[in-house]
Amino acid sequence: MADLEILDVRKTFGDIEVLKGIDVHAPSGSFVSLLGASGCGKSTLLRCIAGLEAVNSGTISVGGEDVTGLAPEKRRLSMMFQSYALLPHMNVLENVRFPLRMRGKQHGTKTAQRELAVHALEQVQMDHLASRMPRQLSGGQQQRVALARAIVGDPRLLLLDEPLSNLDARLREDMQVELVSLQKRLGLTTIFVTHDQDEALSMSDQVILMRGGVVEQAGTPEELYARPATSFAADFLGAANLLSVTSDGVRRARLGSAVVPTPTEFSGDVNLMIRQEDLKVNNAEGLDSTVPAVVTARVFRGSELLLVLDAAGQEIRAVAPVSTAAEPGTEVTLSWNSRQSRVLAK
Amino acid sequence: MNKSRTEPWLLVLPVMALLVIAFVIPVASSLIASFTSTGSPGFTLANFSDFFESSVHLTASARTLRMAFIQTIASILIAVPLAYIMSRLSARARVVMMIATILPLMTSVVIRTFGWVILMGPSGPLARIPGFLELSNSHQGLLGTELGVNIAMVQVLVPFAVLSVLGVINGIDVRLQEASRTMGASFLRNFWHVVLPLALPGIVSGATLCFALSISSFITPNLIGGAQLPVIGAFIYQDATVNGDLPFAAAQAMLMLMAVLITIAATNRLASSRMK
Amino acid sequence: MKRRTALIAFTSTAVLASLTACMPGTGSGSAAGAPTELVITTFGGDWQKNFTDAVVKPFEKANNVTIKQVTLYSADALAQLQAQKSSPQIDVVFFSGGQEATAARDKLIAPISASSLSNGADLIDSAKSGLEQGEGPVIQISPVGLTYRTDKIDKPTSWNDVFDPKYKKHVAFTDLSNSYGTLGMLSINQAKGGTADDVTPGISAMGQAAKAGDAVVIKTSSDLQQAFSSRDIWLAPYAQDYAETLRKAGQPVEFVLPAEGSMASFITANAVAGRANIPLATKFIDFALSSDVQAKFVSGMTYSSVNQKTEIPEDLKSKVVWGSSLDKLQRLSGATFGEKSATWLKQWNEAIAQ
Known part of the structure; x- marks a missing residue:
């Protein structure tokens, strides 16, 4: 030893x-x-x-x-x-x-x-x-x-x-x-x-x-x-969404027409990392960030659904309960807690 | 007829035909000839009894076998480490080594042997070494000695041995050797415990090839050893061409073929029991 | 390969020959019309070159004859004659190994009388000794003697010099698988008191020398050249004409006929029996015996002349056996050779092998 x-x-x-x-x-x-x-x-x-x-x-x-x-x-x-x-x-x-x-x-x-x-x-x-x-x-x-x-x-x-x-x-x-x-x-x-x-x-x-x-x-x-330190680490370790966002002031980011809070300060173009399992579909209860999205695909995984969505032209993946009504084409809202997201350099 | 069963046979047909024409028929006719006599009709064992009653032929047989064993062992001892080193070289260095190994095969055995005659003889560079000329009783250095024949023959045989050993060593998974090194085997112990046992099939086939080539050679033994160190191949040639006694030549050739077959069987048996 | 091309050449000439034979107007009358054809054998190489210049071309020119040469060595030529006994395709055949004895016995060759040869009276006895048995005359002689390095030893005089302690380790014998080796052995054997029926004196003496390492045994003529050039050999029994080959290769060697006399290689020219043009073939052979042609054999190939009138150039007088010395040359009969050679070889192998 x-x-x-x-x-x-x-x-x-x-x-x-x-x-x-x-x-x-x-x-x-x-x-x-x-x-x-x-x-x-x-x-x-x-x-x-x-x-x-x-x-x-x-x-x-x-x-x-x-x-x-x-x-x-x-x-x-x-x-x-x-x-x-x-x-x-x-x-x-x-x-x-x-x-x-x-x-x-x-x-x-x-x-x-x-x-x-x-x-x-x-x-x-x-x-x-x-x-x-x-x-x-x-x-x-x-x-x-x-x-x-x-x-x-x-x-x-x-x-x-x-x-x-x-x-x-x-x-x-x-x-x-x-x-x-x-x-x-x-x-x-x-x-x-x-x-x-x-x-x-x-x-x-x-x-x-x-x-x-x-x-x-x-x-x-x-x-x-x-706490992945880089976009690469975030992507490599587990399924993470990396959303391209731009600065919209102190601890705020613009994603398409939506504005969401961020856990840290930043400036310029960055990636906002949100784990799939941290996203909630049509359920914003107790969550401080929300964006509209359209379901593009739905994959049944037995215990859960994997949803592929489009939010302001960017692909987002989320897991949702099997009961979620989310046929492709459905408009939904995606919500998360900003403390679980991370700002990462591109 | 089932097509898928006949097609493989069609593919081997040319080889089979060649084998029959170039091997089976000549060997069979030699076998028959060996039981005949030029003088009298009918079958006879005279050729074989003549052979076993001739001290010259028996001495030459013993010499042929002895030299074949020595040359085979020496060729393998040189070829195995050489092939191993070649297998570990970079691709480019390996090509260079390969060419250096095969190049001698591109020149005639006679030319190469004349080179040895000059090198080993009284006017060669080695003759300056005190006592070198006394190696043969006729003061011809290595000429006319079995050692001289063995050296020249090993030079002829090593490329064949290297090629057959290299083929097998190249096929050994390099990770086996790396594993053995990480398990505490030094370079040499890895060679001994891993490479050598796994190269055994190549060593056996290389040795068999060398033995068969050596036992049937007569040009190099003739030129280096001379008429005084006759080998069986030289007698076969002499009896076939000078004496015109084809049956006796055929009988000797059959005995030589038997010696080769017995050796092949014995080495294969030994090798398969070792590899089990 | 050589043999195969020879066979092909032979077949084509044979076809040609049979075609011309069918044509009217050809035959013995060669005075006018298309040239007559003679088919002769040849040993190829330098021999053929010399023979073409010395005999073939002058004869063709003088007699309006076309001569086809077919490469066939003595044993093969004899085999051909035997195979074609009913319709022979060759006019003149040369033998170097005594095959004329067999050929004459089997009536494959036509007898030639000395009187039918214009040069008959000038021939030395050994050249015409076979005529009575129906063999052709000897046209070339290569005596076996001692070839020695002039820079190393004094001129040897006797066959026994090969056993001289002074020359130990510097003597080369030739193996009996070579015909000159056989002739050399027989010469030494005679000097030691042996005969063709008893070769033990010669073989045992040579065997002892070889086993003691006092002499080496080489197998071929190219080995002999090597022996002189790089094996420190000073003295070897071998043929007169090969000494010249060694000299041309730069070796300081001379050839000497030992006082005891020696065996020689005799090349005979024979007219094939059953051919249409035996007189022309005989004329061709006669021409080869003329002193002019013989002089060309002497100067070109270093053979000894069979014609006593041949002028031997001064510079060759020390290199070839000539004049009265020719009486010392003996001929090994083909019959004896055929009968004994296997026994000799066996005894020889036992004597020299280590």
Whole structure:
């Protein structure tokens, strides 16, 4: 168990700067997600931590030890790959024992190593398949084996590269829960790379949102969701409406013909962020902001409706109770509490 | 007739035809010829008994097999690390290495071997090394020695070994190696525990190819080893062209083919038991 | 490839030849009308070049004859004659490996009497020794002797010099898969007291030298050139004409006929039996025996002359065997070679292989 400290890490591939000065701190035992779209640098950063890529500048420290220049095998951390990367010529037990074998003496005799490996397999309920070959396992089973291999022998850091993305939706939810509980039980400092904001929000102690090789925003899931610092963060984390508004005086914004209050002062053209679930349709009770809108589409989601509306030429999405009368073409009013909206630079 | 079942057969037809014309028929006629005699009609085992009674032929067979084993092992030992390094290079550097590896195949074996003759002989640069010429009892350096033949043959064989090993190594998921590195395997241990076992099919096919090429070669052994280190290929050539004794040449060719087939069967068995 | 083109050339000339044979007015009378045609074999390469200049062109000019050359090596030529026995397509055939003995025995070639040759009286005995058995006369001789580096050793005199301790590690023997290798072995064998029936004295001495590393064994004539140029070889039994090839390649070598005498390669010219124009073929062969033509073989190919009247240029007198020395050359009969060569080769392989 150790903390991870990344200071001003830069990395270029040829002429392209992929990481443009990244700072991350993951406290010991925490679950930290690197979240972002593909190409944002999150996977490269993980590979730099693992030692699979050399950084151009900056430092990476694990448990206070500078590992920046160390070969991957000397960093004493473990990484789980999206493809699981189980060694096809070894059975499940040998796969899980492999890191112990490679790290050598500190893990004792062959028998001791096997006991540790079996223990790790027990943690993921795979001990009964210890003698199978990887190709005889299902995708979900392979993943559990890969997880067992990643946690065996107390790595200082557990690096997970989109480990859940190859699973179907149901299995994936189960694994999210199981992975977090395992991580908490073992107290493993975990760095988790994902492009899925739900996954990042639901599993992490801390989310690091990346964009174009820089950290866009870092914080707890709650902080990021409730108080996105930028339009990008607002859009990426959860379904948010970003309405283009112009200044209409102190804490007031003009949206088409309507004027609405804003939580903060601003000037010029900005985005006003309102979460879908904060909008009310034809119900302004206790709310200080209202605009007229026309329903353009209605999507039934079982427990609720998703409405797509047009307000002064801008598209707005809102969730409403199933009982709401909102056939396409219906004129409605949309209301919200200005304290739940945020003014964000464009 | 079901069209979808006949079409695949139509596709392999040219290959099958070529195989029959260029392999099955000649081998079958050699097999038949090996049981005949130029002098007398009817079938006979005389060619085989002559072979096993001739100490020269038995010595040459032992030499041929011994050198083929040594050359195969040496070629693989060189080719596997080379192929591994090539697989890890950038695309551009790999092309350069590839050309450098294949280029020797573009020149005739005879030309290349003459190069070795000069290099290994008394007027070559190596002859200045004290004691080098005494490597052969005729003071010809490496000429007329099995070591000399082995060196020249390995140079011939390595490209074939590299190509077959590289094909398999390139197919190994690079993430397996990255995973192994993050799990604490050093460069060399990763090579030993991950790359090598996964490259085994390529190593086996490369070794088989080298062995078959080596056992049937006679140009290089002739030019470097000379008449005093005869290999079976040289005897086959001699008996077929100089003595005009095709049945005896055919019998030797059949024995050589058997040696190759046994080796292939043995290595495949060994490899499949290792890979299970 | 060479052989295939030769076959194609052969087939087309054969067709041509049969066509002309059907035409009226052709035949032995060559005084007027369309030129008569002779089909002859050739060994190709430099040999063909020299032969064309020395024999073919002058003969064509003088006799209003067209001569077609077909590349066929001795063994292949014999096979062709046997296959075409009922309707031969070749007029003159050359043999270098003693095949004339078989051809004469099987009546594939027409006997030529010495008296029918204008040059018959001038021929050395060994050139006409086969005529009585129905073989054609010898037109070219390449003796086997010792080729040596003049800058390294003194002129050798005996076959036994190849075993001289002074030359250890600097001697090259030629493998018996090569015909000059066989002739060299037989020459050494004779010097050691052996005969064609008993080659043990020669082979065991050569085998011992080879196994001890005192001599190397090369397989082909190009190996021999390599041996002299880059393997530090000073002395080798080989053919007279090849010594000239080595000299042209820049090697400081000379050829010497050892005192014991030696075997030589004899090339015979034979008129094919059953052809329409045997007199013309004989005339052609006779022409090749003339001293003028023989002089061109000597100067162009460094062969020894079979005609005693041939003028040997001064500068070649040290390079070719001539005059009374020709008596020291022996001919290996094709019959003996055919009968013994496999046994010799076997014994040889056992003696030299390590």
